[in-house]
Amino acid sequence: MGTLKPISRPGLYAITDTILMPADRLVPAVEAALRGGAVLVQYRDKTSPHTDRLRQASALVSACHNAGVPLIINDDYELARRVGADGVHLGQEDGAVTEARALLGEQAIVGVTCHASLDLARTARSNGADYLAFGRFYTSGTKPDAPKAAPEVLTRARSLGRPLTAIGGVTTDNGAELIRAGADMLAVVGGLFSGTPDQIEQRARTFTQLFATHHPLYPISSKPGAQP
Numbered sequence: 001m002g003t004l005k006p007i008s009r010p011g012l013y014a015i016t017d018t019i020l021m022p023a024d025r026l027v028p029a030v031e032a033a034l035r036g037g038a039v040l041v042q043y044r045d046k047t048s049p050h051t052d053r054l055r056q057a058s059a060l061v062s063a064c065h066n067a068g069v070p071l072i073i074n075d076d077y078e079l080a081r082r083v084g085a086d087g088v089h090l091g092q093e094d095g096a097v098t099e100a101r102a103l104l105g106e107q108a109i110v111g112v113t114c115h116a117s118l119d120l121a122r123t124a125r126s127n128g129a130d131y132l133a134f135g136r137f138y139t140s141g142t143k144p145d146a147p148k149a150a151p152e153v154l155t156r157a158r159s160l161g162r163p164l165t166a167i168g169g170v171t172t173d174n175g176a177e178l179i180r181a182g183a184d185m186l187a188v189v190g191g192l193f194s195g196t197p198d199q200i201e202q203r204a205r206t207f208t209q210l211f212a213t214h215h216p217l218y219p220i221s222s223k224p225g226a227q228p
Protein backbone atom coordinates (compact mmCIF):
# COMPACT_ATOMS: atom_id res chain seq x y z
CA MET A 1 0.00 0.00 0.00
CA GLY A 2 1.20 3.51 -0.79
CA THR A 3 0.35 6.67 1.09
CA LEU A 4 -3.08 6.68 2.65
CA LYS A 5 -5.45 8.76 0.54
CA PRO A 6 -7.52 11.41 2.31
CA ILE A 7 -10.80 9.65 1.51
CA SER A 8 -10.09 7.09 4.22
CA ARG A 9 -11.88 9.47 6.60
CA PRO A 10 -15.57 8.57 6.86
CA GLY A 11 -18.05 11.41 6.53
CA LEU A 12 -20.16 13.73 4.44
CA TYR A 13 -19.45 13.98 0.70
CA ALA A 14 -20.99 17.28 -0.44
CA ILE A 15 -22.02 17.48 -4.11
CA THR A 16 -22.81 20.81 -5.75
CA ASP A 17 -25.84 21.53 -7.90
CA THR A 18 -26.44 24.23 -10.49
CA ILE A 19 -30.08 24.82 -9.60
CA LEU A 20 -29.73 24.87 -5.81
CA MET A 21 -26.49 26.85 -6.06
CA PRO A 22 -26.41 29.61 -8.68
CA ALA A 23 -22.91 30.93 -9.39
CA ASP A 24 -22.94 33.66 -6.73
CA ARG A 25 -23.98 31.20 -4.00
CA LEU A 26 -21.73 28.29 -4.94
CA VAL A 27 -18.63 29.08 -2.89
CA PRO A 28 -20.46 30.33 0.25
CA ALA A 29 -22.62 27.19 0.22
CA VAL A 30 -19.61 24.89 -0.09
CA GLU A 31 -17.74 26.83 2.62
CA ALA A 32 -20.74 26.30 4.90
CA ALA A 33 -20.65 22.55 4.23
CA LEU A 34 -16.91 22.54 4.96
CA ARG A 35 -17.44 24.35 8.27
CA GLY A 36 -19.97 21.66 9.11
CA GLY A 37 -17.36 18.94 8.56
CA ALA A 38 -17.71 17.71 4.94
CA VAL A 39 -14.76 15.40 4.21
CA LEU A 40 -15.04 15.45 0.41
CA VAL A 41 -16.62 17.86 -2.11
CA GLN A 42 -17.67 17.18 -5.69
CA TYR A 43 -18.22 19.88 -8.31
CA ARG A 44 -21.13 18.58 -10.41
CA ASP A 45 -22.21 20.91 -13.21
CA LYS A 46 -23.61 19.38 -16.36
CA THR A 47 -24.97 22.56 -17.98
CA SER A 48 -22.73 25.64 -17.61
CA PRO A 49 -20.39 26.80 -20.39
CA HIS A 50 -16.81 25.59 -20.12
CA THR A 51 -15.41 28.99 -19.08
CA ASP A 52 -17.86 29.18 -16.16
CA ARG A 53 -17.07 25.63 -15.10
CA LEU A 54 -13.37 26.45 -15.21
CA ARG A 55 -13.81 29.54 -13.05
CA GLN A 56 -16.13 27.84 -10.55
CA ALA A 57 -14.03 24.71 -10.24
CA SER A 58 -10.92 26.84 -9.63
CA ALA A 59 -12.72 28.78 -6.89
CA LEU A 60 -13.80 25.51 -5.28
CA VAL A 61 -10.25 24.13 -5.35
CA SER A 62 -9.19 27.13 -3.24
CA ALA A 63 -12.15 26.86 -0.86
CA CYS A 64 -11.66 23.13 -0.34
CA HIS A 65 -7.90 23.25 0.00
CA ASN A 66 -8.16 26.08 2.54
CA ALA A 67 -10.19 23.63 4.61
CA GLY A 68 -7.83 20.70 3.91
CA VAL A 69 -10.52 18.82 1.99
CA PRO A 70 -10.11 17.27 -1.48
CA LEU A 71 -12.19 18.46 -4.43
CA ILE A 72 -13.49 15.91 -6.93
CA ILE A 73 -14.80 16.91 -10.37
CA ASN A 74 -17.77 15.02 -11.75
CA ASP A 75 -17.39 13.40 -15.20
CA ASP A 76 -14.59 15.59 -16.58
CA TYR A 77 -11.02 14.55 -15.83
CA GLU A 78 -9.62 17.15 -18.23
CA LEU A 79 -11.22 19.85 -16.10
CA ALA A 80 -9.91 18.17 -12.95
CA ARG A 81 -6.38 18.29 -14.32
CA ARG A 82 -6.71 21.86 -15.50
CA VAL A 83 -7.83 23.29 -12.16
CA GLY A 84 -5.63 21.08 -9.96
CA ALA A 85 -8.52 19.20 -8.39
CA ASP A 86 -7.83 16.04 -6.41
CA GLY A 87 -9.75 13.59 -8.52
CA VAL A 88 -12.72 12.72 -10.64
CA HIS A 89 -15.99 10.84 -10.28
CA LEU A 90 -16.84 8.60 -13.23
CA GLY A 91 -20.18 7.05 -14.09
CA GLN A 92 -20.44 3.96 -16.26
CA GLU A 93 -20.55 6.11 -19.41
CA ASP A 94 -17.92 8.66 -18.38
CA GLY A 95 -14.68 7.06 -19.51
CA ALA A 96 -12.14 4.63 -18.14
CA VAL A 97 -10.62 4.72 -14.67
CA THR A 98 -7.25 3.85 -16.19
CA GLU A 99 -7.42 6.81 -18.56
CA ALA A 100 -8.32 9.21 -15.73
CA ARG A 101 -5.52 7.76 -13.62
CA ALA A 102 -3.01 8.15 -16.46
CA LEU A 103 -3.93 11.82 -16.80
CA LEU A 104 -4.29 12.73 -13.12
CA GLY A 105 -1.62 10.53 -11.53
CA GLU A 106 -1.42 7.81 -8.91
CA GLN A 107 -2.41 10.07 -6.02
CA ALA A 108 -5.63 11.22 -7.70
CA ILE A 109 -8.89 10.04 -6.18
CA VAL A 110 -11.01 8.22 -8.76
CA GLY A 111 -14.53 7.22 -7.75
CA VAL A 112 -16.88 5.08 -9.80
CA THR A 113 -20.68 4.72 -9.92
CA CYS A 114 -21.70 1.10 -9.36
CA HIS A 115 -25.51 1.60 -9.06
CA ALA A 116 -26.65 -1.56 -7.19
CA SER A 117 -24.17 -3.96 -8.78
CA LEU A 118 -21.39 -5.85 -7.03
CA ASP A 119 -20.11 -6.93 -10.45
CA LEU A 120 -19.66 -3.31 -11.50
CA ALA A 121 -17.97 -2.68 -8.16
CA ARG A 122 -15.53 -5.57 -8.63
CA THR A 123 -14.66 -4.30 -12.10
CA ALA A 124 -14.20 -0.75 -10.81
CA ARG A 125 -11.93 -2.04 -8.06
CA SER A 126 -9.79 -4.05 -10.44
CA ASN A 127 -9.49 -0.98 -12.69
CA GLY A 128 -8.13 0.95 -9.71
CA ALA A 129 -11.12 2.87 -8.31
CA ASP A 130 -10.46 4.49 -4.93
CA TYR A 131 -14.07 4.47 -3.82
CA LEU A 132 -17.20 2.70 -4.99
CA ALA A 133 -20.49 4.62 -5.20
CA PHE A 134 -23.85 2.87 -4.80
CA GLY A 135 -27.34 4.29 -5.21
CA ARG A 136 -29.71 5.87 -5.54
CA PHE A 137 -31.13 4.61 -2.26
CA TYR A 138 -34.15 6.90 -1.87
CA THR A 139 -36.27 9.28 -3.94
CA SER A 140 -33.98 11.85 -5.50
CA GLY A 141 -35.12 15.20 -6.86
CA THR A 142 -31.67 15.73 -8.39
CA LYS A 143 -31.55 12.48 -10.41
CA PRO A 144 -34.98 10.85 -10.14
CA ASP A 145 -34.33 8.14 -12.73
CA ALA A 146 -31.03 6.87 -11.35
CA PRO A 147 -31.19 3.09 -10.84
CA LYS A 148 -32.45 2.04 -7.42
CA ALA A 149 -30.37 0.24 -4.80
CA ALA A 150 -31.16 -1.29 -1.42
CA PRO A 151 -28.98 -0.65 1.66
CA GLU A 152 -28.02 -4.35 1.80
CA VAL A 153 -25.75 -3.87 -1.23
CA LEU A 154 -23.50 -1.78 1.01
CA THR A 155 -23.24 -4.60 3.52
CA ARG A 156 -22.29 -7.04 0.77
CA ALA A 157 -19.79 -4.61 -0.75
CA ARG A 158 -17.84 -4.29 2.53
CA SER A 159 -15.82 -7.35 1.53
CA LEU A 160 -14.44 -5.48 -1.51
CA GLY A 161 -12.15 -3.52 0.77
CA ARG A 162 -12.70 -0.07 -0.74
CA PRO A 163 -14.44 2.95 0.79
CA LEU A 164 -18.16 2.87 -0.02
CA THR A 165 -20.25 5.92 -0.90
CA ALA A 166 -24.04 6.01 -0.72
CA ILE A 167 -25.97 8.46 -2.89
CA GLY A 168 -29.53 9.35 -3.87
CA GLY A 169 -32.12 11.04 -1.68
CA VAL A 170 -29.89 10.93 1.38
CA THR A 171 -31.00 13.14 4.25
CA THR A 172 -30.13 13.64 7.90
CA ASP A 173 -33.14 11.41 8.65
CA ASN A 174 -32.21 8.37 6.56
CA GLY A 175 -28.40 8.63 6.59
CA ALA A 176 -27.88 6.54 9.74
CA GLU A 177 -29.46 3.50 8.07
CA LEU A 178 -26.90 3.71 5.24
CA ILE A 179 -23.93 4.15 7.57
CA ARG A 180 -25.07 1.17 9.63
CA ALA A 181 -25.42 -0.85 6.40
CA GLY A 182 -21.81 -0.07 5.50
CA ALA A 183 -21.47 3.39 3.92
CA ASP A 184 -18.23 5.24 4.60
CA MET A 185 -19.45 8.41 2.95
CA LEU A 186 -22.88 9.89 2.36
CA ALA A 187 -22.96 11.78 -0.94
CA VAL A 188 -25.62 14.45 -0.72
CA VAL A 189 -27.03 17.20 -2.93
CA GLY A 190 -30.62 18.19 -2.02
CA GLY A 191 -30.50 16.96 1.56
CA LEU A 192 -27.62 19.34 2.19
CA PHE A 193 -27.65 22.29 -0.18
CA SER A 194 -31.17 23.68 0.07
CA GLY A 195 -31.48 26.81 2.20
CA THR A 196 -29.14 29.41 3.65
CA PRO A 197 -25.45 28.93 4.48
CA ASP A 198 -26.37 28.66 8.18
CA GLN A 199 -28.85 25.88 7.43
CA ILE A 200 -26.31 24.10 5.21
CA GLU A 201 -23.66 24.29 7.94
CA GLN A 202 -26.07 22.94 10.54
CA ARG A 203 -27.14 20.09 8.27
CA ALA A 204 -23.51 19.23 7.54
CA ARG A 205 -22.86 19.12 11.31
CA THR A 206 -25.79 16.75 11.75
CA PHE A 207 -24.44 14.45 8.99
CA THR A 208 -21.00 14.56 10.62
CA GLN A 209 -22.56 13.61 13.94
CA LEU A 210 -24.24 10.61 12.29
CA PHE A 211 -20.79 9.25 11.45
CA ALA A 212 -19.51 9.87 14.97
CA THR A 213 -22.48 7.88 16.29
CA HIS A 214 -22.91 5.09 13.74
CA HIS A 215 -19.66 4.51 11.82
CA PRO A 216 -17.50 1.81 13.39
CA LEU A 217 -14.16 3.34 12.38
CA TYR A 218 -15.03 6.98 12.92
CA PRO A 219 -13.03 7.77 16.07
CA ILE A 220 -9.93 5.93 14.86
CA SER A 221 -9.77 6.92 11.21
CA SER A 222 -10.53 10.57 11.89
CA LYS A 223 -7.31 10.98 13.80
CA PRO A 224 -4.64 12.39 11.48
CA GLY A 225 -2.30 9.71 10.22
CA ALA A 226 -4.40 6.83 11.56
CA GLN A 227 -4.97 3.73 9.42
CA PRO A 228 -8.61 2.81 8.65
Ligand SMILES: Cc1ncc(COP(=O)(O)OP(=O)(O)O)c(N)n1
Nearest residue numbers: 074089090091092113133165167187
Ligand atom coordinates in the same frame (compact mmCIF):
# COMPACT_ATOMS: atom_id res chain seq x y z
C1 LIG B 1 -20.43 10.10 -5.32
C2 LIG B 1 -21.20 9.98 -6.58
N1 LIG B 1 -21.86 8.84 -6.82
C3 LIG B 1 -22.56 8.71 -7.95
C4 LIG B 1 -22.60 9.73 -8.87
C5 LIG B 1 -23.36 9.59 -10.16
O1 LIG B 1 -22.48 9.55 -11.26
P1 LIG B 1 -23.08 9.23 -12.72
O2 LIG B 1 -23.72 7.91 -12.67
O3 LIG B 1 -22.03 9.43 -13.73
O4 LIG B 1 -24.19 10.35 -12.89
P2 LIG B 1 -23.97 11.93 -12.98
O5 LIG B 1 -23.66 12.45 -11.61
O6 LIG B 1 -22.82 12.21 -13.92
O7 LIG B 1 -25.26 12.45 -13.48
C6 LIG B 1 -21.89 10.90 -8.58
N2 LIG B 1 -21.87 11.96 -9.40
N3 LIG B 1 -21.19 11.01 -7.43
Ligand SMILES: Cc1ncsc1CCOP(=O)(O)O
Nearest residue numbers: 140142143146168169189190
Ligand atom coordinates in the same frame (compact mmCIF):
# COMPACT_ATOMS: atom_id res chain seq x y z
C1 LIG C 1 -25.94 12.08 -9.03
C2 LIG C 1 -26.79 11.00 -8.50
N1 LIG C 1 -26.55 9.70 -8.82
C3 LIG C 1 -27.42 8.85 -8.27
S1 LIG C 1 -28.58 9.68 -7.35
C4 LIG C 1 -27.85 11.18 -7.69
C5 LIG C 1 -28.41 12.48 -7.19
C6 LIG C 1 -28.06 12.76 -5.76
O1 LIG C 1 -28.71 13.95 -5.36
P1 LIG C 1 -29.71 14.01 -4.13
O2 LIG C 1 -28.86 13.93 -2.90
O3 LIG C 1 -30.37 15.36 -4.24
O4 LIG C 1 -30.68 12.90 -4.27
Ligand SMILES: [Mg+2]
Nearest residue numbers: 075090091094
Ligand atom coordinates in the same frame (compact mmCIF):
# COMPACT_ATOMS: atom_id res chain seq x y z
MG1 LIG D 1 -21.34 11.04 -14.66
